[in-house]
Amino acid sequence: MxxxxxxxxxxxxxxxxxxxxxxxxxxxxxxxxxxxxxxxTQNVSKTSSPSDLKITDLRTVTLRGVPFRSTIVRIDTNQGLYGLGEVRDDGDRRYALLLKSRLVGQNPLNVEKLFKMLKQFGGHGRQGGGVSAVEMALWDIAGKAYGVPVYQLLGGKYRDRVRAYADAAVSNNPKTYAQRMKDRVKEGYTFLKMDLGIEMIQDVKGAFNGRNLWPGDLAQYNFTPGGYGATLHPFTRVQLTRKGLDAMADYVEAVRDAVGYGVPIGHDHMGHFGINDQIKLAQRLEEYAPAYMEDVVAWMYTKQFKQFREATNVPVMTGEDIYGLEAFKELIDAEAVDIVHPDPATAGGILETKKIGDYAEEHGVPMFLHYAGSPVGAMAAVHIAAATQNFVALENHSFEVEGWDNIINGPAKPLVKDGFYTVPQGPGLGVELNEQEVKRRMDPAEGYFNPTPEWDKANSHDRIWS
Incomplete structure (x- = not known):
């Protein structure tokens, strides 16, 4: 002995x-x-018998204006433990509710097994939101059951603080835009992103060819079928002129003059136009040393991303609308991107996003994280960022949302201080909902975690092979 x-x-x-x-x-x-x-088992929750845990329910509450619509998912168990996750911003809660009948009766600690079972029900863009939210909630339960933060279940952490980048939406005046960005630097942000859409210059005479093809506002988030916002980049036939390129550069120059070159600045939402003109814009902006240009075309055009990368010195980034590791592998293997940018609420949740980061790291590619929802999903992203070596910065799209921090209890407030999140140390995601604040912000038509018995039973044969 x-x-x-x-x-x-x-x-x-x-x-x-x-x-x-x-x-x-x-x-x-x-x-x-x-x-x-x-x-x-020394840290296992005294109220939890992990091998006997069973999922008993799945319910939702939808928040408004955080800054968009965001649905929080709660998975309950037979031992009082529950987990929280979040559907992608502006995603339909039914993407998550569909999964309830496949989950009830399962042990939530079998996270990978359940993810593989549910993965077929997700898809790119917001369609990945349901599977991703459920996967986050399962990890929250696992961390609570074993008494450790989620990052510890992912292999431990590389950092105690997670850098946030501030995302400033379009302003129609260069000086106004510059002041907004300068304010973010004063708040402590060390990484910035500015939307740089052609809608800012749509009234500049002679700014681009093809204006008459798209009468009205050139809003990229107008989803009218057949409209400019719903038309893929190569098919709008909008072409930037020298005057248009200079007009867009005026915004970037104004911001650079205001904040200097100590803070990296990336660019997003340039507009729906083809890769040749995206290349022309990148070449025009090279003198301002952009940190990256994001989603220059739709993510599935791998060859066009590669064309962009070979024609310009501006790093190119994509990924917020990609579901699952497989499509990221295609972009990385083709050497078509400089940076990957998954959103955990689309990509498949916590572990799948971690796998994306790890695969990118093996190929010398850094990872940023996209995120524009409530603090629940933000903290899930923070755990991923803490546990992934090649992580750079996590989006904060909510710095102008009053009281955003108050939606959750647990981590110290403010959640973002001097441009950084502090990694939560509590079990699971390390957060609990502030019920009063959630009820103040929720969609009253959907209610506060109302029962969902209509989703208890599956009425389909799910297997996708014979």
Whole structure:
């Protein structure tokens, strides 16, 4: 028998907690099985018997103006533990409710098994929101059951603080835009992103060819079928003139004059026009050293991303609308992107996003994280960022939303201080909902985690192979 074999459970765990003077890995391996089990389960919630956990319910509440619509998913269990996740901003809560009948009765700790079972029900863009929200909630339960933060279940953390980048939407005056960006720097942000859409210059005479093809406002988020906003980049036939390129550059120059070159600035939402003109714009902006240009065309045009990358020195980034690792692999393997930019609420949740980051790291590609929802999903993203080595910055799209921090309890407030999130240390995601604030912001038509019995049973044969 080993020296440890006569230790009682309390003495054994005391040695394990004592650090360098306590239990070593070798000592653990050579100890009796009952001591190994005691050590491995010392942080398991006293109210949880993990092997007997079962999912009993899935309910939702939808928040408005955070800054968009965001649905929070709650998965309940037979032992009182529950997990929170979030559907992608402006995604339909029914993407998550559809999954309830496939989850009830399952052990939530089998996260990978359940993800593989549910993955077929997700898709690119907002369609990935349901599977992603459920996967986040499962990890929240797992962390609570074992008494550790989610980042620890992912292999531990590389950082205690997570850099946020501030995303400023379009302004129609260069000086106004510059002042808004300068304000973000004063608040401590060390990375910025500015939307740079042609709608800012749509009234500049002679700014681009093809204006008459699209009468009215050139809003990129107008979803009218057949309209400019709903037409893929190569098919609008809008072409920027020298005057248009200079007009867009005026915005970038004004911001650079205001904030200097100590803070990197990326560019997004340039407009729906083809890759040749995106290249012309990048070449015009090279003198301002853009940190990246994002989504220059739709993410599925791998060859066009590669064309852009070969024609300009501006780094190119995409990924917020991609579901699953597979499509990211195609872009990375083709050497078509400089940076990947998944949104955990579309990509497949916490572990899938971590896998995307790890695959990118193997190929020398950094990872940013897109995020524009409530603090629940933001904290899920923070855990991913903490546990992924090649992570750079996480979007904060809510810095102008009054009281955004108050939606959750748990982490210290403000959630973003001096441009950084502090990684939560509580079990699971480390957050609880502030019920009063959630009810103040929720969609009253949907209610506060109302029962969802209509989603209890599946009425389809789900297998996708014979």
């Amino acid at each position: 080993t020296a440890n074999s006569n230790l009682g459970r309390r003495g054994f765990l005391g040695m394990a907690a004592a650090g360098a003077g306590g239990l070593s890995l070798a000592g653990l391996v050579s100890s009796p099985m009952e001591d190994q089990v005691a050590y491995a």
